[in-house]
Amino acid sequence: MVFSHHHPDHTLNAALFPHARAHDVWAAYHNHLWYDRPADGYQLSPSIRLIETPGHTPQDISTVAETAEGTVVLTHAWWSVHGPAEDPTSDDHEGLRASRRKILALKPALIVPGHGDPFVPDENTPI
Structure with a gap:
C-alpha cells in the first residue's frame, strides 16, 4: 500500500492490512514508521514508481504505473x-501547480484523482 498523504480519509483502514508492505511518505520525514526512504523515483516494481507531488499537503506523493494502455x-x-480547480485545503498553491505540471509532463493516459472517477487529462485539465 502507498499512503499519498496522511489525511484520515486516506489512511483510516490501514490497520486492516497488518501484513501489507507499505510506503509511507512520513517515514522519510518523521522516521517513525515502516520504512525510511525518499519517495521520488522509488521503484515499487519494474512498472510502478513513486514521485513527490507536494501541494495538497507538503508530503504528497503520487504512484505512477506504466501499463499497456499508457501511463496511469x-x-x-x-x-x-x-474540481475544485484550486485545492481549498492547500497552503501551497504554486507547489500544487508545479506538481500538476510534473504529472502532466509524464503524458498520462489516465489520472486517478484523490476523490472521484479517473479521467483522461486534456487541454482543459487545471494546472
Missing part, C-alpha cells in the same frame, strides 16, 4: 475531474 497516475494533485 494515482494522485491527490486533483480532487476530481470536476
